[in-house]
Amino acid sequence: MYPYLYQSNTLTIGTYGVMLALAYLIGRHMYIVRINEVSKRPINTEILIISLLIFGVIGAKLMFMVKNPHEADFSDWSSLLSGSGFSSQGAIVAAILVTVLFSQLSKIKLSLLLDAAAPAAAFAYAIARIGCFLAGDDCYGVKSELPWAMSFPHGVAATNDKVHPVPLYEALYSLVIWYSLKKYQLKKPKPYFVFFTLLLTWGVCRFLVEFISTNPVKVLGMSGSQFGALLMLLSACTFFAVSYFQTGKKKPG
Template structure:
């Protein structure tokens, strides 16, 4: 694994940070295309991704610091140590602000965000894998077990490469969301994202080394169950609605028909 990919003029380019930057760029590209399809402005998509990313990192760091409050060190305030669900809370808050400020339809935006969020998460997890940041799993004797002797949190014992598992799961979830987005309404697509991503995180936690928080479940598993529940409610409340058609952007040559025009 390579926590530091290369150096430029003495500055180390870290795989963790680069993966997060790449994830944001890809998410912005995908969300802009999704906005195009439903007749929303690309600029709104870029603003949404920028602010959701910034406040997502802030939320992820704050959550991490509260989570590890009894054992904080100066290293805890550095460039590593972020909690995904804290990032989700911070990013969601920023998204609501941008949606309100740009007067965007929340349900349509949520549906458009489902695939970009999934792809970005998968890219970010590959960065975690390269960095060996400690999000790997328990020791394993399986042939694909990995060691991270030069990772940020090193280990010479073969462990489950859980970030890789999550990246692969993100590919599967993306394919499912892409398929159902053709017929499901946007809130339902976002509900499916909450369900599928929640199931993925709940299952992978059995292989990770997080400590139980309640009823033998880890904190991420509790958040995952909440995600699945919210997603099922969202799907149930919107299952009878159909997907909206794209808003036409070309209004040229839409004159009233003349007498010689055929009638439908």
């Protein structure tokens, strides 16, 4: 594991932070390229992307605090501003809200913005999870005797036990989702279909991987992340069901 790329008495550069920055830069590039491909007029994507970064971080921190109130020390504001303790689902919720607001203010179709963002989000998330794996952060899974199980003796959250490398699982399925969405975009699907396909596949994968994670069970026998994944899955299923029945009603006869 490589939790730190550089350490001295005055400066520490963490691998996870560098990978997060890389994920942001690559995701930003992918998003801008796709927006320019599908938009019929110029869009000030920089304002949107910077807003997504700022409020995505805030949303990720707030969601982590909601899921783990025992780890949030509200009397020490420095702990709330630390570089650890984030929830990807909080970032997703914040990003959607920011995109909706940007769509309303700029008079740009929301479907265009969300569908363009979906593949970029999947790819960026894969990079971020690789960063979590390299850092040996406390996001690995339960003990396992499978051939690919591994220990993290030098990680940020060290363990000598053989465990499921959950971040690698998440990176792998996110890359598969990214590739599938890119192929799906070539078929020019209906508005919102790419975005809700992301929620559907992400929701299923995250829900399943939570069974081997170490996140504590909190809601109806599920972890907070698993419950969030279920909400993503249900929202996507609802969208596709409504779309299916609306299409059926439009058919003659």
